[in-house]
Amino acid sequence: MKILITGGSGMVGKNLIEHAAAKQHELVVPSREELDLLSYEKTSDLVKAHTPDLIIHCAGQVGGIHANIADPAGFLVNNLDMGRNIVLSAQAAGVSKLLNLGSSCMYPRLAENPLREEQVLTGELEPTNEGYALAKITVARLCSYLSATKPNLHYKTLMPCNLFGKHDKFDPKVSHLLPAIVKKMHDAKTQGLDSVEIWGDGTVRREFMFASDMADGTWYMVDRFERLPDMMNLGVGHDYSINEYYEAAAKVIGWKGKFTHDLSKPVGMKQKLLSVSRQTELGWAPKTSLEEGIQQTYQFFLDSQS
Numbered sequence: 472m473k474i475l476i477t478g479g480s481g482m483v484g485k486n487l488i489e490h491a492a493a494k495q496h497e498l499v500v501p502s503r504e505e506l507d508l509l510s511y512e513k514t515s516d517l518v519k520a521h522t523p524d525l526i527i528h529c530a531g532q533v534g535g536i537h538a539n540i541a542d543p544a545g546f547l548v549n550n551l552d553m554g555r556n557i558v559l560s561a562q563a564a565g566v567s568k569l570l571n572l573g574s575s576c577m578y579p580r581l582a583e584n585p586l587r588e589e590q591v592l593t594g595e596l597e598p599t600n601e602g603y604a605l606a607k608i609t610v611a612r613l614c615s616y617l618s619a620t621k622p623n624l625h626y627k628t629l630m631p632c633n634l635f636g637k638h639d640k641f642d643p644k645v646s647h648l649l650p651a652i653v654k655k656m657h658d659a660k661t662q663g664l665d666s667v668e669i670w671g672d673g674t675v676r677r678e679f680m681f682a683s684d685m686a687d688g689t690w691y692m693v694d695r696f697e698r699l700p701d702m703m704n705l706g707v708g709h710d711y712s713i714n715e716y717y718e719a720a721a722k723v724i725g726w727k728g729k730f731t732h733d734l735s736k737p738v739g740m741k742q743k744l745l746s747v748s749r750q751t752e753l754g755w756a757p758k759t760s761l762e763e764g765i766q767q768t769y770q771f772f773l774d775s776q777s
Contacts, residue, residue, distance in 0.1 A: 475523040478530030492690035547602030554610030585746035636682030670736035673714035681764035684757035706745035
């Protein structure tokens with residue numbers, strides 16, 4: 472197929488492009504200069520010019536808890552505009568298939584874990600990333616509405632758990648938890664620090680998938696697009712506490728200090744573990760262990776510093 476990928480310069484996009492399955496298709500991966508997703512006119516013109524068989528929408532303004540708290544309006548407006556512009560442009564150009572990448576942030580903060588797809592929009596969102604979540608929910612619903620009312624359109628949403636891996640961002644101002652931990656452990660080791668601070672008491676639990684696995688799962692679902700439900704989680708199926716992530720990264724990187732906890736810092740949802748029953752029914756599961764993923768991520772970090 473001819474496949475248009477948005478966000479090709481980001482972590483998810485780069486991992487999709489580097490995956491072996493990408494070679495089976497003709498990929499259109501416009502740069503930010505070539506595709507201004509904040510402009511409907513420019514987005515529509517590009518989609519019409521290429522008329523792809525499938526669009527994979529993985530572009531977005533992304534970041535960890537620090538970034539979300541600092542710019543909730545930007546996370547809401549920019550992600551909403553990018554999402555609706557690519558979806559509506561696809562509709563206008565008659566693109567029949569679109570795979571929209573959502574987020575586990577779409578789930579209510581008090582929802583029972585593991586989080587099932589039907590729980591979206593059943594409760595209050597987590598305040599620390601509410602803007603981002605609102606945008607992702609709205610775009611997913613737009614895809615659902617168009618698919619339900621236009622028989623020729625099949626627009627579906629994958630909701631991955633938290634991701635980490637090659638091409639990640641390590642700046643603590645914008646990074647997610649695990650790459651931030653990798654950098655903190657590296658800095659602690661190279662600077663000879665004997666302690667590292669953790670936000671909260673470290674008992675909050677998170678589910679992280681290696682980005683290469685996420686790319687593998689996405690391509691797997693592309694090959695089974697007709698069987699893919701309207702919305703589906705993409706996850707690991709188990710989680711770890713924040714303390715355990717720090718301990719795993721310290722072991723891989725070789726730092727042997729102690730951890731302290733700042734109980735005044737925000738920590739977000741107590742747990743965010745996805746149900747993987749739908750992906751399991753389709754026959755897919757991630758392959759990379761946490762330790763192996765951290766090792767590869769740390770190697771990428773080291774290579775990017777040289």
